[in-house]
Amino acid sequence: MLxxxxxxQYLNRLKDNxxxxxxRRQAIxxxxxxxxxxxxxxxxxxxxxxxxxxxxxxxxxxxxxxxVECGILARIQLADRKKHYGLCTVGxxxxxxxxxxIKCGRVDEISDCPLTNITEINGYQVLxxxxxxxxICSHCLEN
Numbered sequence: 001m002l003x004x005x006x007x008x009q010y011l012n013r014l015k016d017n018x019x020x021x022x023x024r025r026q027a028i029x030x031x032x033x034x035x036x037x038x039x040x041x042x043x044x045x046x047x048x049x050x051x052x053x054x055x056x057x058x059x060x061x062x063x064x065x066x067x068v069e070c071g072i073l074a075r076i077q078l079a080d081r082k083k084h085y086g087l088c089t090v091g092x093x094x095x096x097x098x099x100x101x102i103k104c105g106r107v108d109e110i111s112d113c114p115l116t117n118i119t120e121i122n123g124y125q126v127l128x129x130x131x132x133x134x135x136i137c138s139h140c141l142e143n
Contacts, residue, residue, distance in 0.1 A: 007033060010072050017070035025063055027051055029072060032087040037105035038076050040084055074098050076107065077132060097130070101137035108137075 010029045014021055031047055032039070045060045064085050067073040076084040076098060086098060086107035097110045115129050 013070055013072055014067075019066055019070060022063075024048065024052060024055065024059065025067065028060075028063055028067065029087075032073065032085070035087075036107070038078075038084040038086040038100060038107050040082050044085070074107070076100055078134070097132060099133040099135055101140055102134050103136055103140040106137050106139075 007029070010033070011021055011026065014025060019025065027048055028044060031044060041057065041060050041064055044064065045055065045057045048055045048060060064073060065075075068075050068085070071088055073085045074088050076086050078084055078100065079102075084100075086100070088096075089109050095113060095116065097113060098107055099110055100107050110131075110133065113131065115131065118129075119126055
């Protein structure tokens with residue numbers, strides 16, 4: 001579980017990006033702060049639906065994407081081809097990527113990027129890139 005200070009920093013990031021501090025957005029952030037694993041929109045919706053009677057899946061998708069755009073969550077693609085989301089570490093506004101454990105679903109950030117200085121590939125001007133890795137975390141390797 002992340003600290004109250006971390007929670008405040010996530011909420012401040014919402015404000016800094018011009019987003020309202022709605023109860024649903026706060027609940028989504030709190031949900032991800034309580035877990036080190038990624039979640040699908042459907043999983044988020046099921047958990048939020050317990051707290052908010054009138055909470056539709058389209059609203060969950062919109063809120064998740066808003067949180068991705070302001071750097072609170074990261075969109076993660078797994079082999080099941082569903083969208084998953086994971087919490088970005090507070091204070092990491094720099095360029096980074098993610099590695100996901102295929103056994104337990106844990107998501108960690110990778111701050112070293114070998115692609116940072118690449119500006120051109122095969123005649124393309126590189127504007128940005130996305131790198132996602134999967135593996136087995138040390139905890140799962142021990143068990």
